[in-house]
Amino acid sequence: xxxxxxxxxxxxxxxxxxxxxxxxxxxxxxxxxxxxxxxxxxxxxxxxxxxxxxxxxxxxxxxxxxxxxxxxxxxxxxxxxxxxxxxxxxxxxxxxxxxxxxxxxxxxxxxxxxxxxxxxxxxxxxxxxxxxxxxxxxxxxxxxxxxxxxxxxxxxxxxxxxxxxxxxxxxxxxxxxxxxxxxxxxxxxxxxxxxxxxxxxxxxxxxxxxxxxxxxxxxxxxxxxxxxxxxxxxxxxxxxxxxxxxxxxxxxxxxxxxxxxxxxxxxxxxxxxxxxxxxxxxxxxxxxxxxxxxxxxxxxxx
Amino acid sequence: xxxxxxxxxxxxxxxxxxxxxxxxxxxxxxxxxxxxxxxxxxxxxxxxxxxxxxxxxxxxxxxxxxxxxxxxxxxxxxxxxxxxxxxxxxxxxxxxxxxxxxxxxxxxxxxxxxxxxxxxxxxxxxxxxxxxxxxxxxxxxxxxxxxxxxxxxxxxxxxxxxxxxxxxxxxxxxxxxxxxxxxxxxxxxxxxxxxxxxxxxxxxxxxxxxxxxxxxxxxxxxxxxxxxxxxxxxxxxxxxxxxxxxxxxxxxxxxxxxxxxxxxxxxxxxxxxxxxxxxxxxxxxxxxxxxxxxxxxxxxxxxxxxxxxxxxxxxxxxxxxxxxxxxxxxxxxxxxxxxxxx
Amino acid sequence: xxxxxxxxxxxxxxxxxxxxxxxxxxxxxxxxxxxxxxxxxxxxxxxxxxxxxxxxxxxxxxxxxxxxxxxxxxxxxxxxxxxxxxxxxxxxxxxxxxxxxxxxxxxxxxxxxxxxxxxxxxxxxxxxxxxxxxxxxxxxxxxxxxxxxxxxxxxxxxxxxxxxxxxxxxxxxxxxxxxxxxxxxxxxxxxxxxxxxxxxxxxxxxxxxxxxxxxxxxxxxxxxxxxxxxxxxxxxxxxxxxxxxxxxxxxxxxxxxxxxxxxxxxxxxxxxxxxxxxxxxxxxxxxxxxxxxxxxxxxxxxxxxxxxxxxxxxxxxxxxxxxxxxxxxx
Numbered sequence: 001x002x003x004x005x006x007x008x009x010x011x012x013x014x015x016x017x018x019x020x021x022x023x024x025x026x027x028x029x030x031x032x033x034x035x036x037x038x039x040x041x042x043x044x045x046x047x048x049x050x051x052x053x054x055x056x057x058x059x060x061x062x063x064x065x066x067x068x069x070x071x072x073x074x075x076x077x078x079x080x081x082x083x084x085x086x087x088x089x090x091x092x093x094x095x096x097x098x099x100x101x102x103x104x105x106x107x108x109x110x111x112x113x114x115x116x117x118x119x120x121x122x123x124x125x126x127x128x129x130x131x132x133x134x135x136x137x138x139x140x141x142x143x144x145x146x147x148x149x150x151x152x153x154x155x156x157x158x159x160x161x162x163x164x165x166x167x168x169x170x171x172x173x174x175x176x177x178x179x180x181x182x183x184x185x186x187x188x189x190x191x192x193x194x195x196x197x198x199x200x201x202x203x204x205x206x207x208x209x210x211x212x213x214x215x216x217x218x219x220x221x222x223x224x225x226x227x228x229x230x231x232x233x234x235x236x237x238x239x240x241x242x243x244x245x246x247x248x249x250x251x252x253x254x255x256x257x258x259x260x261x262x263x264x265x266x267x268x269x270x271x272x273x274x275x276x277x278x279x280x281x282x283x284x285x286x287x288x289x290x291x292x293x294x295x296x297x298x299x300x301x302x
Numbered sequence: 303x304x305x306x307x308x309x310x311x312x313x314x315x316x317x318x319x320x321x322x323x324x325x326x327x328x329x330x331x332x333x334x335x336x337x338x339x340x341x342x343x344x345x346x347x348x349x350x351x352x353x354x355x356x357x358x359x360x361x362x363x364x365x366x367x368x369x370x371x372x373x374x375x376x377x378x379x380x381x382x383x384x385x386x387x388x389x390x391x392x393x394x395x396x397x398x399x400x401x402x403x404x405x406x407x408x409x410x411x412x413x414x415x416x417x418x419x420x421x422x423x424x425x426x427x428x429x430x431x432x433x434x435x436x437x438x439x440x441x442x443x444x445x446x447x448x449x450x451x452x453x454x455x456x457x458x459x460x461x462x463x464x465x466x467x468x469x470x471x472x473x474x475x476x477x478x479x480x481x482x483x484x485x486x487x488x489x490x491x492x493x494x495x496x497x498x499x500x501x502x503x504x505x506x507x508x509x510x511x512x513x514x515x516x517x518x519x520x521x522x523x524x525x526x527x528x529x530x531x532x533x534x535x536x537x538x539x540x541x542x543x544x545x546x547x548x549x550x551x552x553x554x555x556x557x558x559x560x561x562x563x564x565x566x567x568x569x570x571x572x573x574x575x576x577x578x579x580x581x582x583x584x585x586x587x588x589x590x591x592x593x594x595x596x597x598x599x600x601x602x603x604x605x606x607x608x609x610x611x612x613x614x615x616x617x618x619x620x621x622x623x624x625x626x627x628x629x630x631x632x633x634x635x636x637x638x639x640x641x642x643x644x
Numbered sequence: 645x646x647x648x649x650x651x652x653x654x655x656x657x658x659x660x661x662x663x664x665x666x667x668x669x670x671x672x673x674x675x676x677x678x679x680x681x682x683x684x685x686x687x688x689x690x691x692x693x694x695x696x697x698x699x700x701x702x703x704x705x706x707x708x709x710x711x712x713x714x715x716x717x718x719x720x721x722x723x724x725x726x727x728x729x730x731x732x733x734x735x736x737x738x739x740x741x742x743x744x745x746x747x748x749x750x751x752x753x754x755x756x757x758x759x760x761x762x763x764x765x766x767x768x769x770x771x772x773x774x775x776x777x778x779x780x781x782x783x784x785x786x787x788x789x790x791x792x793x794x795x796x797x798x799x800x801x802x803x804x805x806x807x808x809x810x811x812x813x814x815x816x817x818x819x820x821x822x823x824x825x826x827x828x829x830x831x832x833x834x835x836x837x838x839x840x841x842x843x844x845x846x847x848x849x850x851x852x853x854x855x856x857x858x859x860x861x862x863x864x865x866x867x868x869x870x871x872x873x874x875x876x877x878x879x880x881x882x883x884x885x886x887x888x889x890x891x892x893x894x895x896x897x898x899x900x901x902x903x904x905x906x907x908x909x910x911x912x913x914x915x916x917x918x919x920x921x922x923x924x925x926x927x928x929x930x931x932x933x934x935x936x937x938x939x940x941x942x943x944x945x946x947x948x949x950x951x952x953x954x955x956x957x958x959x960x961x962x963x964x965x966x967x968x969x970x971x972x973x974x
Contacts (some may be wrong), residue, residue, distance in 0.1 A: 018525040022439060025431030026449045029495065032428075033452050036459070036467045036492065043470035059727055059831050063857035097362025105359050114363055119632060121370050123624045125553025127581050128617050131588060132373045138881060150867050151824045151882035165369045172366075196344060196352035226460025228556035229585065236867040236878075237829055239860060248824075249864045255462045259556055260870065263694075264728040264831050266735060267478050270469075277466045281459065288458035395718065396669040398708045399701060399946070403669040479737040565690065567718045568667055575690055576720070590723065591873025592880075592895045594701050599945045600674050606895060 040278050047271035058269045060261050064239055073276055075239045079251035080280070083156050083231075084224035086245065087163035092217050094164070095171035100201060102172075103179040115176075122169035130233035133162040138234070150248035154236040157245040162230050167220035174216035178209045211294055218291030222284050231256030254280040381618030384611045390619075395567040400593025402603035407616050409568045410583035413483065414620075417562060417579055418552055420487030420572050421494055426544060429498030436499070437506040438528055457496035464492040465557030472561070483569070483577035486562035490551045497550060501543025505536040508642045542634045549627035553620060555581035580620045587613035671708055688716035691926050695721075695729020695742035696833055697872035698890035699770045699910050702943040703742065709942050710933050717926060723871055727831025727856055733764055733913045739923050740930065741913040742769075744833020745856060760917025760968065767960045769934050770910040770943060771950040773891040774837055776900035779879050780804060781819060787812045788900050790845040796886060797825055797842060798849045799865040804884055821884035826875050829868025831856045837908045838888055892947035917968045924969030935960045 047055070047069065055069070056062050066072035098118065102111045138152035145153050186204035195203060231253045237260060238249035252260075258273045265273055344352075389406040397405035432449065440446030468489035472480040509532050517527040533540075563576035564586050578586075587609045595604035605611065700723045707719045722728075722738075729741035730751055736758040746766055747755070755763040776793055778786065788796075792808055795801045801808060805820045828835050835856050842850035852859040858868065869878040872889045879885040879897055890908070912931055918924030933939045940951040952960070 016523065016525050018528070019439060022431045022435035023445070025428050026435045026440075026445060028428055029432050029449055029452055029456070029499070032492065032495070033456055035471070036464075039467055039470045039474070040463070042474070043466070059857060063855070063860055065860055094362045094365055097359045098366050101359050101363045105356065106363070114366075117363075117367055117370050119628060120374075120625065121366070123549060123553075123621075123628045124373060125555070125581060125617075125620060125624065127553065127555045127584050128373065128377060128621065131584070131613070131617065132369070132376060134881065136372055136376055142883065146883065147820070147822050149822075151822065151884055152878065154867055154878070168366060194344070196348055198352045198355040199348070201355075222458050226462065228460075228462045229581075233585075233588070236869070238863050238868070240864065242864075247864060248867050255460060255556065258462050258466065259559060260829070262560055263722070263724040264731060266731050270473075270478070274466055274470060277463045281463050284458045284460055284463075285455055288454065292454055391667060392669055393667050394669075395667075396671045396708065396711065398671070398674070399704050401674075403671070405669050408667050478735055564722070565718075565720050567690070569690075576692075588877075589870060589873060590700070591871075591877045592893070594892055594895070594946065597946050597948065602674070 040274055040281070044271055044274040044278055046268055047275050050268060050271075054268065055272065058266070058272060060264065060269070061272060069272070069275060072272070073254075073279055075241060076252060076254045076257055076276055077279060077283070078241050079156070080225055080253040080255070080283070082243070082245075083160050083163060083251065083253055084221050086156070086160035087167060087224045088217055088221050090160060090164035091168045091171060091220060092213075095168050095175055095216075095220075096213060098168070098172045099175040099179050100205070102176050103182075104197065104201065104205070118169045118172050118176075121165070122173070126166065126227060126229040127233075129162055129166055130230040133158065133230055133234040137162065145246070149246045150236070153246070153248075154234055155246050155248050156235065156251045159231060159235050160245070162234060163224045163227055166227065166230070167224050170223055171213075171216045171220040174219065175209060175213050178212035178216075179205055182208050211297065215291045215295035218287050218294065222287045222291070225253075225280065225284050225287065226255055227253075228255040228259050232259045377614060377618050377621055380611065380614035381621075382615075384615035385618065389612075389615060393566060393568050397566070400595045400604045400606050400608045401598075401600055404605070404608055404612070407580065407583060407612070407619065409565070410578045410580045410616065411619070412568060412570065413562070413577040414552060414579045414581075416570070416572055417483050417486045417490065417558070417577060418548060420484055421490035421551065422544070422548070424487060424491040425494040425498055425547075429495050430502050430540060432495075433499045433502035433506060434528060434533075437503055438524070438532070453496045453499050456492065457500070459492060461489075461493060461554050462556040462560070464489045465560040467492065468557065469560050481561070481563040481576045482574065483562050483572035486558045486577070486579065487572065489557035489561050490554060493551050493554065493557075494547045497547035498543055501546065502536075502540050505539030505543060505638070506532060508539065508638070509535045510642075538634060539638050542631045542638070545627050545631040546635075549624050549631065552627070553581055553624055555585055558582050559585070580616055580623075584613045584616045584620070587616065671711070674708060674712075687714050687922060687926055687929070689922055689926070690718045690720060691739050691923065691930075692720045692722070692737070693729075693740040693742065694724050694732045694738045695913070696726045696744050696910055697723040698744055698772065698774075698834055698893075698908065699742045700872065701890075701892040702770055702947045702949060705942050705946045706930075706934055706939060709939060710930060713933065714926075714929060719930070723873070725828075725830035725871060726833030726836075729913065733915070734758060739914075739918075740927050742910060743913055744908055744910045745836045746911065747913070755915075759915030762916035762966075764913050765916050765963045765967065766911045766913055767931060767935065767963055768909050768952065768956055769912045769931075769960075770947075771952070772908055772910065772947060774834060774888055774906040774908050775891045775894050776886065776888050776902070776906075777876070777879060777894050777897040778886040778900065779882060779897055780821065780884055783816060783898050785898060786816065786900050788902070790841075790902070790904075791849070793900065793902075794842045794845045794849045796823060797827075797838075797866075798851075799825070799862055800849060819884075824882050824885045825866035826869055826878050826882070826885050826887035827858045827866050828871070828875060829858065830870050832871075833910070834872065834888065834890065834908065837906060841906050890947075892949070914964075914967060916966065919970065921970045924967060928964055928967055928969075931960070931964045935964070 052068060061072060064072060098114060102114045106114055137158060138154060141153045141158055142151050149155065182205050186208065187200060190200035190203045235251065235256060236249045237252035237256065239252065240250045242250045244250060254276045258277055261269065261273060391408055392406035393409040394405040397403065436446050436449060468485045472482065472485045513531055513535060514527055517531045558579050559582055562579060564582050565576040565578050569575050569577045590609050593606050593608055595606045598604050703721050710719065726743040726745050729743045730747055732738035733741040734751060734755045747764055752763045789812065792812065802823055803820065804818050804823055810818055833856065835858060836854055840854040843853055867878060869875045872893050875887040876889055876893055876895055876897065879887045912934065914927045914931060918927065935952060935957055943949045944951050
């Protein structure tokens with residue numbers, strides 16, 4: 001029939017109103033996402049168009065001693081990625097371990113408890129993680145780092161640990177579902193060849209779940225990239241490209257910066273923060289897109 | 303397969319098996335002589351490594367449990383002190399520093415409920431209708447694939463960016479001083495919509511096709527089939543999805559910090575004035591720090607760490623909310639999945 | 645089950661609405677308006693202010709005292725820092741603001757579009773000490789001269805067992821601990837006061853002048869925290885920390901004994917003209933209460949601030965009277 005664009009307009013007019021309603025609803029989702037991009041861009045325009053002198057009117061931009069917007073955003077991007085990657089490096093092995101524990105090693109009751117532990121960890125709001133980080137984890141780490149670094153240790157290392165605890169539930173639940181679906185035949189095949197339990201896992205489970213694990217890791221990474229409250233409470237902010245994760249006041253993430261500077265920001269300031277927000281949006285989008293790509297390619301290989 | 307054959311080489315070289323065994327590919331169902339791996343056959347090295355990994359994996363469980371126990375302990379131990387009926391039924395209006403009366407979280411509770419209700423009003427219709435479109439009407443056509451991709455993108459939006467979006471939208475129309483509860487609702491709905499769509503999709507997909515076919519066979523229109531047959535069947539699943547998405551956004555602080563602001567007193571109007579919410583209340587109390595009790599000219603009770611006590615108690619209330627929502631949601635979901643034989 | 649939850653929620657709302665003010669806290673015990681009847685004047689609404697964290701403790705008390713006369717006004721104060729307060733009054737986001745630092749010429753110019761042709765008026769309301777605080781074992785007090793303090797905050801002295809500190813405190817057992825400087829990470833008027841003190845003490849040690857934002861070149865030598873409350877929290881959590889805060893909010897931290905204390909005058913900011921009649925009347929009555937004898941005495945009692953002297957009070961009264969409201973000719 002007459003097809004214009006993605007709709008079959010002829011059929012559309014003949015069909016019932018409910019179809020129109022649900023179509024409209026889907027279009028609305030499109031519109032919302034479009035609106036998000038448009039409004040953010042619109043809000044970011046003044047800062048993007050402003051000259052360096054205009055930007056110097058923002059007190060915290062001035063004290064950051066940045067030469068232009070790019071120079072302002074890059075240390076934030078660096079710290080955001082560094083903290084999230086470090087969190088992932090800590091979280092991924094633990095997540096895989098817990099997933100294996102639940103699926104293969106634990107007796108049924110213990111497996112139920114472990115699942116329950118993961119579910120509750122996933123429910124904890126990020127503000128509580130922030131409070132726990134500064135009131136429990138910092139003093140705890142202080143015992144070891146006491147005279148070596150700043151006290152309390154409000155540094156990237158501590159933040160990454162808290163971020164790791166936050167993303168472990170996400171990664172674990174996805175990987176656990178994947179590992180539960182490992183083909184029984186592969187498992188039995190490995191046992192049949194005389195493998196020990198760990199060798200069976202190494203042979204059958206890990207390769208099978210590799211792609212899914214990578215996809216889950218990217219999703220966890222996306223979550224860590226956008227975390228705000230824990231950063232706001234725990235991290236002492238600074239600007240540098242330092243890899244010293246124990247150095248105080250050397251890092252600040254994009255989300256933490258937005259939350260910290262927003263109360264003091266005039267309209268140009270909010271505009272500049274929106275620019276950084278857009279950068280964060282793009283980074284998270286790329287990470288999530290990569291996760292989807294990896295997951296899809298994994299499915300295709302089976 | 304190469305892994306299995308290389309394993310075979312390792313096995314042979316490490317153990318020096320005396321008997322000849324055919325290591326055929328079991329997947330191809332070829333006959334093979336099985337050997338039961340007796341403990342004599344597995345070398346000490348392999349067994350030690352296996353035990354080592356077993357310990358590591360048990361250790362990872364312990365590693366995960368420690369923060370959980372620590373967090374639950376600190377929230378419950380510190381939070382129980384202030385949870386009184388007074389705390390739950392009074393606002394912070396009139397509370398001065400660390401002096402009694404110590405105030406409560408009523409305005410934050412009501413604010414959280416109202417803002418979340420607002421978010422639900424926005425996101426539930428859109429979410430469910432879109433999911434219906436994706437499952438019932440569109441079978442892989444262009445619009446549905448676009449929408450699917452967009453839902454994935456939307457689920458990755460960081461919460462602070464959603465807050466910035468809601469803020470900039472309202473700032474455009476009402477100026478930079480626009481602070482409303484509904485602005486927070488909009489930000490939260492951006493976070494809720496993808497979750498609702500995905501979970502509703504999952505539940506609608508679980509409805510057996512025979513039901514739909516039977517309904518069509520009786521001459522019922524598609525619209526009525528969906529409304530009268532599919533939706534009621536998937537109803538509890540959809541409700542579960544909504545509960546879980548609420549649990550996800552009810553603890554979000556960052557977007558509400560930017561959009562709904564904070565206030566001491568009760569505000570029942572989503573469309574005017576600032577509105578306090580539980581997570582923002584917690585952050586507020588924390589950031590105001592210790593109260594001054596050294597100059598007690600009023601002679602009233604004074605607690606210098608009252609703000610932290612209130613923060614922990616509010617955190618406990620929030621935590622309980624979320625746990626209940628999650629528990630109810632996941633148990634019903636598991637039951638549904640089991641019923642549908644997944 | 646869901647129905648009953650819904651109905652009980654509705655019932656709760658109904659109860660709340662009907663019971664009206666029983667959700668607010670009863671503060672009659674503070675007897676802040678003992679002899680005068682309520683003034684009220686029909687003033688009601690939510691009045692938003694923001695700004696300096698140094699005045700927070702007194703503002704909490706003033707809110708109570710003010711409410712004793714005007715019970716239907718809800719004053720909301722957001723302690724986001726002096727810079728945030730100045731920004732808010734200029735943009736119109738706040739009806740009043742508090743700042744430890746006066747507005748710059750540029751800021752006054754910007755304010756004229758929102759606040760009337762005379763821009764923002766600035767009234768001193770809170771005169772208080774900035775204490776140098778520290779958290780070191782159980783030591784309650786240390787003697788440090790101005791130069792030593794400047795050297796510590798400049799990052800030149802890094803350990804508590806440093807000979808210079810030991811010299812000034814011979815009888816105290818100073819441990820071998822790293823000094824962790826905790827400073828304000830926000831745009832803070834207290835930073836201004838402190839950095840100006842450092843500059844005046846020794847310009848060769850403190851080379852960064854007077855600034856509201858801590859200089860970023862030495863940022864990585866210290867920890868940053870948000871607001872007066874923030875530095876106090878972080879200092880209490882750490883061991884061997886040194887920081888600075890308004891004397892009202894130091895809590896149980898150790899205090900450095902100084903010969904000449906660092907004084908800070910903190911201001912309240914208001915527009916010189918309000919289009920909104922209620923807002924204008926509120927600001928006039930609010931500021932009037934704060935500079936009144938009872939307001940200043942209350943602040944002195946809870947925060948140990950210095951009461952305004954007569955000339956300051958008279959000038960303030962004049963400034964408050966000059967605020968125009970509504971359609972009055974500016």
